[in-house]
Amino acid sequence: MTTDTLQELTRRPYAAGFVSAVEADTFPPGLNEDVIRALSEKKGEPPFLLEWRLKSYRHWLTLREPTWQAVTYKPIDYQAISYYSAPRFKPKKDSLDEVDPEILRTYEKLGIPLVEQQRLQNVAVDAVFDSVSVATTFKDKLAKAGVIFCSFSEAVREHPELLRKYLGSVVPHSDNFFAALNSAVFSDGSFVYIPKGVRCPMELSTYFRINAAETGQFERTLIVADEGSYVSYLEGCTAPQRDTNQLHAAVVELVALEGATIKYSTVQNWYPGDAEGKGGIYNFVTKRGIAHKRAKISWTQVETGSAITWKYPSVILKGDDSVGEFYSVALTNNLQQADTGTKMVHLGKNTRSTIVSKGISAGRGQNTYRGLVKVLKSAENARNYTQCDSLLLGDKCGAHTVPYIEVKNASAQVEHEASTSKIGEDQLFYCRQRGISQEDAVSMIVNGFCRQVFKELPMEFAVEAQKLLGVSLEGSVG
Amino acid sequence: MALLSVRNLHARVGDKDILKGIDLEVGAGEVHAIMGPNGSGKSTLASVLAGRDAYEVTKGEVLLDGKPLLELAPEARAAEGVFLAFQYPVEIPGVGNLHFLRTALNAQRRVKGLEELDAMDFLQMAKEKSKLVQLDAAFMNRSVNEGFSGGEKKRNEIFQMAVLEPRLAILDETDSGLDIDALRTVAGGVNGLRSPQRAMVVITHYQRLLDYIVPDKVHVMAGGRIIRSGGRELALELEEKGYGWLGLQDGKGAATKGGEARR
Ligand SMILES: Nc1ncnc2c1ncn2[C@@H]1O[C@H](COP(=O)(O)OP(=O)(O)OP(=O)(O)O)[C@@H](O)[C@H]1O
Ligand SMILES: [Mg+2]
Numbered sequence: 001m002t003t004d005t006l007q008e009l010t011r012r013p014y015a016a017g018f019v020s021a022v023e024a025d026t027f028p029p030g031l032n033e034d035v036i037r038a039l040s041e042k043k044g045e046p047p048f049l050l051e052w053r054l055k056s057y058r059h060w061l062t063l064r065e066p067t068w069q070a071v072t073y074k075p076i077d078y079q080a081i082s083y084y085s086a087p088r089f090k091p092k093k094d095s096l097d098e099v100d101p102e103i104l105r106t107y108e109k110l111g112i113p114l115v116e117q118q119r120l121q122n123v124a125v126d127a128v129f130d131s132v133s134v135a136t137t138f139k140d141k142l143a144k145a146g147v148i149f150c151s152f153s154e155a156v157r158e159h160p161e162l163l164r165k166y167l168g169s170v171v172p173h174s175d176n177f178f179a180a181l182n183s184a185v186f187s188d189g190s191f192v193y194i195p196k197g198v199r200c201p202m203e204l205s206t207y208f209r210i211n212a213a214e215t216g217q218f219e220r221t222l223i224v225a226d227e228g229s230y231v232s233y234l235e236g237c238t239a240p241q242r243d244t245n246q247l248h249a250a251v252v253e254l255v256a257l258e259g260a261t262i263k264y265s266t267v268q269n270w271y272p273g274d275a276e277g278k279g280g281i282y283n284f285v286t287k288r289g290i291a292h293k294r295a296k297i298s299w300t301q302v303e304t305g306s307a308i309t310w311k312y313p314s315v316i317l318k319g320d321d322s323v324g325e326f327y328s329v330a331l332t333n334n335l336q337q338a339d340t341g342t343k344m345v346h347l348g349k350n351t352r353s354t355i356v357s358k359g360i361s362a363g364r365g366q367n368t369y370r371g372l373v374k375v376l377k378s379a380e381n382a383r384n385y386t387q388c389d390s391l392l393l394g395d396k397c398g399a400h401t402v403p404y405i406e407v408k409n410a411s412a413q414v415e416h417e418a419s420t421s422k423i424g425e426d427q428l429f430y431c432r433q434r435g436i437s438q439e440d441a442v443s444m445i446v447n448g449f450c451r452q453v454f455k456e457l458p459m460e461f462a463v464e465a466q467k468l469l470g471v472s473l474e475g476s477v478g
Numbered sequence: 479m480a481l482l483s484v485r486n487l488h489a490r491v492g493d494k495d496i497l498k499g500i501d502l503e504v505g506a507g508e509v510h511a512i513m514g515p516n517g518s519g520k521s522t523l524a525s526v527l528a529g530r531d532a533y534e535v536t537k538g539e540v541l542l543d544g545k546p547l548l549e550l551a552p553e554a555r556a557a558e559g560v561f562l563a564f565q566y567p568v569e570i571p572g573v574g575n576l577h578f579l580r581t582a583l584n585a586q587r588r589v590k591g592l593e594e595l596d597a598m599d600f601l602q603m604a605k606e607k608s609k610l611v612q613l614d615a616a617f618m619n620r621s622v623n624e625g626f627s628g629g630e631k632k633r634n635e636i637f638q639m640a641v642l643e644p645r646l647a648i649l650d651e652t653d654s655g656l657d658i659d660a661l662r663t664v665a666g667g668v669n670g671l672r673s674p675q676r677a678m679v680v681i682t683h684y685q686r687l688l689d690y691i692v693p694d695k696v697h698v699m700a701g702g703r704i705i706r707s708g709g710r711e712l713a714l715e716l717e718e719k720g721y722g723w724l725g726l727q728d729g730k731g732a733a734t735k736g737g738e739a740r741r
Contacts, residue, residue, distance in 0.1 A: 425532070430568040433528050434582035434638065435556035435589070444581065448572030448621065 026085040031078055033057065036184055039084050043153050043187075046160055049167075056173035056183030063177045072337070073282065073308055076247060083185045083218070138202065145201050147231075148193040152220055155191035162193055166224050170253035170290050170316070178249040178310075179286040182218045186251065189219035194229040194260070203458055205234040221252040225260035225295075232263040232458060247282045254289030254297055258319065261296045262289060265457050269305040280307025280336075287311065293319030293348070300456040303330040303338060312370065314343035317351035317379070324353040327453040332365025332397070341371035341402075346379035346412070355386040358450050361397035368400040375412040382412045390420040391449050393442070479544050481506040481677040482527075482646055487538035489526045496522045498702035499538070504646075507674040511688055511713060512681045514699030515721055520681045521565055523699070524648045528562040529555050542646060556582075557589035559645025563635035563652050565681075570622040575634065576604060578622045579641055586642065607640040611667040628655035636667045647671070648679045653687040665690030685717040700726050 027035065036057055040050040065076070142149050148159060155163055173183040190206045206221065225231050256262045268283065283305075289297040299313040315324030326342035344353035359367040367390065375382045390399030401418050423445055431441035447454070447466055454462045484502040488495065496519050504510050512520055526533050527540060529552035540547040542558055550558065570578065584594040595603070604618065611633045623631050632652050639647055649668065653661055668691050672678070680691060688696070688710065696712040697704045698721075706712065706724060716723070 424568070426568045427570055429528075429530050429552065430564065430570070431578075431582070432552040433556055433560075433562050433564075434578075434642065435553050435586040436582050437553050437585065438551075440581065440585065444573055444578070445570060448570055451572035 027082050029080050029082045031057075031081070031083055031185065035083055039185065039187065042084065043156070045156055048160075048164060049156060052168065052173060053184050056180050057185075059174050060177065060180035060184055063180055065177050076282070078181075081247060084187055141201065145198055146195040147198065147200050147204075148191065149204050150191055152186070152189040152191050152222070155222075159191070159193070162224065163191070163222070166222055166253070166255055167220075168253075170255060170288050171251050171286050175286060178284040179251050182220065182249050182251045182286070186218045186220045189221045189250070191221075192223040192231060192233065194225045194231045196226045197228045198226075199229065200231040203232050203234055205236065207236045217248045217250070219250050221250070222255075223253070223262055223264070224255045225257060225262050227257045228259040229257075230261045233265070234458065235264070235266045236269070248284070250285045250287075252285070252287040252313075254287075256289060256291045256295035256297050256322075258293040259295060260292070261298075263298045264289070264300070264313070266299075266301040266303070267457075268301065268303045268309075281305065282307060283309045283311065285309075285311040287313035288316065288343075289314070289324075290316045290318055291322035291324060294321045295319060296323040296325070298323075298325040298327070298456070299342065300325075300327040300453065301329070301340075302450075302453070302457070303328070303340065307336060309336075309338040309340055311340045312342055312372075314345070315353065316345045316347065317353065317382075318347045319351075320348040321350045322348055323351070325456075326353075326355045326357070327456045328356070329358045329360070329450045329453045330367055330369075331360040332362070332367045334363040334365060336363075336365045337368075338366070339368040339370055341369045343372040343374070344384060346373075346375040346382040346384070348378070349380040349382075351379055351382045353382075353384045355384070355388075356452050357386075357388045358453055359388070359390045359399050360393070360446060360449070361390070361399050362393040364396045366398045366400070368402060370402045370404075372404045372406070373414055374405075375407045375409050375414065377408045379409050380411055382409065384412075384414045386414075386416045388416075388418045389449065390418075391446065392420065392422045393446075480504060480541075481508075481543060482679075483541040483544075484523075484527075485539050485541075487523075487526065487540060488536045489522060489533045490536055491522075491533055495536075496533070496702050497526065500699075500702075500704060502679075502697065502704065504677045504679060506677055507672075508694045509672065509678045509680060509691060510695045510697060511691075511693040512679060512697045512699055512704075513683065513685075513713065513716060515726060518699045519702040520699055521650055522702075524562055524565075524650045524679075524681060527555075527646075527648060528552060528560055553585065554589070556642075556644075557586045561639050561642055561644030561647045563632075563639060563647065563649040565650040565654075567623050567626075567631040567635055569624045569626075571624050573622050574619055575622050576601070576618045579604065579638055582638075583641060604641060608637055610640050610670050611636045612663050613637045629657065629660045632656060633660065633664060633667075636664055636671075640667065640671060644676065646677050646679070648681070650681045651683065652680070653682055653684055661687065662690065685713040688713050698724060700724070 027038070033054060036053050037050065040053060139149070148155070150158070168183065171179050173180055192204060194200050223231065223233060252264070254262050254264060287299070291297045297315045301313065303309055309330065313326060317324050324344050326344070328340065328342070330338045330340050332338045341357060342355055344355065346353065353373065355371060357369045357371070359369055361367045369388050371386060371388070373384045373386065386403065388401050388403070390401065392399060399420055403416055405414055405416065407414060423442060427445055428438060428441050431444065432438060436444065454466065480503040482502070482504040484500050487497055487500040489497040500523060502510070512523070514520055522533060526535060527547070529550065535548055542560065547555060547558070547560070580595065580597070580600045583600070587594055605615070608615070608618065613633050617626065617630060617634065623634060626634060632655065635652060652664060656664060665687065668678070680687070680693065682688070693710060696708055696710060698706040698712070698716065700721070
C-alpha cells in the first residue's frame with residue numbers, strides 16, 4: 001500500500017512550468033570561436049575578458065565530459081545548443097519601468113515580485129531571465145552601505161578591476177569540463193562585493209529563470225566579502241516545462257577574506273522532467289568558495305528540481321581558524337538523478353567543517369551523496385563532522401553514499417555518520433491514526449527529516465522550501 | 479445503542495487468519511478490559527478498529543454510534559473519535575511533539591467544521607492537559623517519541639488522548655513498561671478522562687492495572703476469539719488460576735510475560 005500512495009503523492013504537476021511570451025534575441029545553435037567573439041562583442045566586453053573566454057574555450061576542447069558520477073544521460077550535443085538568448089527589449093536596470101512587463105509578470109507568477117516594497121521586504125533581488133540579468137532591486141539602499149550588487153555584465157562595465165582580480169580565482173577556467181565551458185560562454189549572472197567591515201543590510205537574492213527553448217543557461221556568480229564583512233545570499237531557480245532537456249552549467253565563486261562570513265542558500269526547482277523522464281534540466285554546476293583566516297562559508301541547498309543534478313559546493317579552508325559548512329537536502333522523484341555532495345579542503349590550522357546531507361528518494365529517483373574531506377599536511381588540528389542521512393519513499397528508488405576521506409595530518413579529527421531509513425508504514429499509520437491525512441503525514445515526516453537543514457535557511461526561504469518539498473512529493477507515498 | 483459494536487469480525491494478514499469472529503459491545507461511559515495470552519490477537523483487534531491496512535477484514539462489521547466504521551480511512555476514523563494508544567508508539571525524528579499534535583487536532587477539527595486552534599491557544603490547552611499525566615514541558619518540544627523512555631512514550635500517548643478527546647479510546651498495553659509510580663500516574667490520567675460520553679477498551683496483561691482503572695467488563699481473548707466475558711472478578715480469577723483454567727494450551731500466565739519483552 002505504502003508504495004501506491006507514495007506514488008500518488010509524488011505525482012503533482014510542476015507549477016513553474018509555464019512559458020512566457022517574450023520576444024528574444026537568440027543566437028543560432030552552435031559553438032566556435034566566432035560565436036564567443038560575437039557574444040563578447042554583444043556585451044561590450046573589454047579585451048581581457050574575451051581573451052579569457054577564448055583561453056577557456058580552447059582548453060575545453062581538450063577535455064572530455066566526465067563520466068565518473070552516478071548519473072546516466074544521452075550524450076549532449078554542444079553544437080545543438082544556443083549560447084545566447086536575451087529578451088528583445090534591452091533592459092536598463094535603473095528602473096523597472098523599462099523591463100518587459102511580460103517578464104515582470106513571469107516573476108510575479110513565480111512569487112518573486114520585482115516591484116520593490118512588496119512581499120519580500122528585506123530582500124534585494126537580481127533576476128536573471130534566460131541569459132540576461134533583467135532587474136536588480138533595492139540598489140539605492142545597498143549603495144548607501146557601499147554594497148555592490150549587480151548583474152555580471154554591469155560589473156564588467158562598472159567594476160572591471162574587481163572582476164579582473166577575482167574572476168577565476170576560485171574556480172579556474174581549466175577546473176573541469178563544465179566550468180571550462182561556462183568560462184567560455186557565460187552570459188550573465190550576479191556580482192556582489194561587500195566592503196570591509198560591512199554587514200550587508202538585507203538578504204541578497206538572485207532568481208534564475210530559463211525561458212527560451214534550446215538554449216543553455218551559463219551564468220556566473222561571483223561574491224567577494226571583504227575583511228570582516230557579512231552577507232547572506234539566496235538563489236532560486238525555475239524553468240518551463242519542456243520535453244527536451246536543457247543544459248544549465250553555472251559557476252559560483254565565493255571569496256571570504258579575513259574574518260568575513262558568506263552564507264549561500266539555494267532553493268533549486270528546475271523543471272525535473274515528467275514522470276517518464278522526458279525533458280528536464282541538466283544541472284551541472286561548479287560552486288566553490290575560498291575561506292581566508294577566520295572566515296566562514298556556509299552552503300545551504302535544497303534541491304528538488306532538475307532531471308540530473310551534478311553539483312558539489314565546496315570550501316577551501318585556506319586560512320587558519322576558517323570554517324566551512326554544507327547543509328543539503330536533495331530530493332529525487334520519478335526518474336530524477338542527483339549526484340551531489342561537497343568537498344571540504346582543509347589547508348589552514350584549526351579549520352573546521354560540518355557536512356549535513358539529507359537525501360530523499362521517491363519514485364524511481366536515484367540519489368547519490370559524494371563527499372570529499374581532505375586534510376592537508378599544513379592543517380594542524382583540523383576537524384570535520386559529516387552526517388549523511390537517506391530517506392527512501394517506496395521501494396523502486398535508491399540512495400548511495402560515497403564518502404572520500406584523505407587525511408595527511410595525524411592531529412585531524414574526522415567523523416562520519418550515515419543512516420538510511422524508509423518512511424515506515426508504522427510512522428504513516430501513527431500519523432493517520434491521529435487524524436493527519438496520508439499526504440500531510442508524508443510531508444511532515446519528510447520535513448522532520450530535513451529539519452536540521454531547513455533551520456539554516458533564512459525564514460522566507462525555509463517556508464518556501466517546505467512547501468516545495470510538499471509539492472515535489474505529492475503522489476509519492478505508497 | 480452501544481457506542482461500539484463489533485459483530486462477527488474476521489480479519490487476516492496475507493493468508494493467515496488472526497481474528498476469527500469477535501463480538502463486542504461497549505456502551506458510552508463504559509470501560510472494558512481485554513486480556514489474553516501473547517499472540518491471541520488483541521493488538522490486531524485494535525489495529526483493525528483503527529484501520530491499519532495491513533489487515534484485511536474478511537467478515538463482519540463494526541459500528542461506531544451505529545455508523546459503519548470499516549469503510550473509513552484511518553484519519554477519518556480518528557476524526558469520528560477513534561483513538562488508539564499504541565503498544566509501541568512510533569518515533570518521528572525532527573517533528574516536534576506539539577507541532578504534531580496540533581496538526582492532528584486541527585486536521586480533526588477541520589473535518590468537523592470547527593475553527594483551527596492557533597499556536598497560542600493550543601499551547602495553553604496542551605499545557606493544561608499535560609498536567610494530567612505529569613508530562614514535563616520539555617517533552618512537548620522534543621521530536622515525537624524520539625529518545626523517550628518506554629514510560630515516557632506511554633505517558634505521551636495518554637497526553638495525546640487528553641488533547642484529542644476521543645469518543646472511543648483503545649489503550650493497547652499502556653501499562654506495560656511502566657514503573658509503579660508511572661502506572662499510578664497514567665491510570666490517574668485515564669480515570670480523569672473517563673466520561674459518560676466516552677468508551678474505553680483497555681488491553682492489558684496485568685490485573686494490577688485494573689485495580690486502578692476499574693473496568694465494567696473483562697473479556698478474555700484466545701486464538702482470535704473472545705472466549706470468556708465477565709465482570710471485574712474475571713480478571714482476579716484469571717490471575718489466581720492462570721490461563722490453564724480456561725483450558726488454554728498456552729497457559730503460562732500472561733502476567734509473567736509482558737508485551738514489552740518482545741521488543
Ligand atoms: N502484520 C502481521 N503479519 C504477520 N503476522 C501478524 C501480523 N500482525 C499480527 N500477526 C500475528 O497475529 C497474531 C496476533 O498478534 P497480536 O499482535 O494481535 O497479538 P497480541 O494479542 O496483541 O499479543 P501480545 O500480548 O504479545 O501483544 C500473532 O501470531 C502475530 O504474529
Ligand atoms: Mg499486542
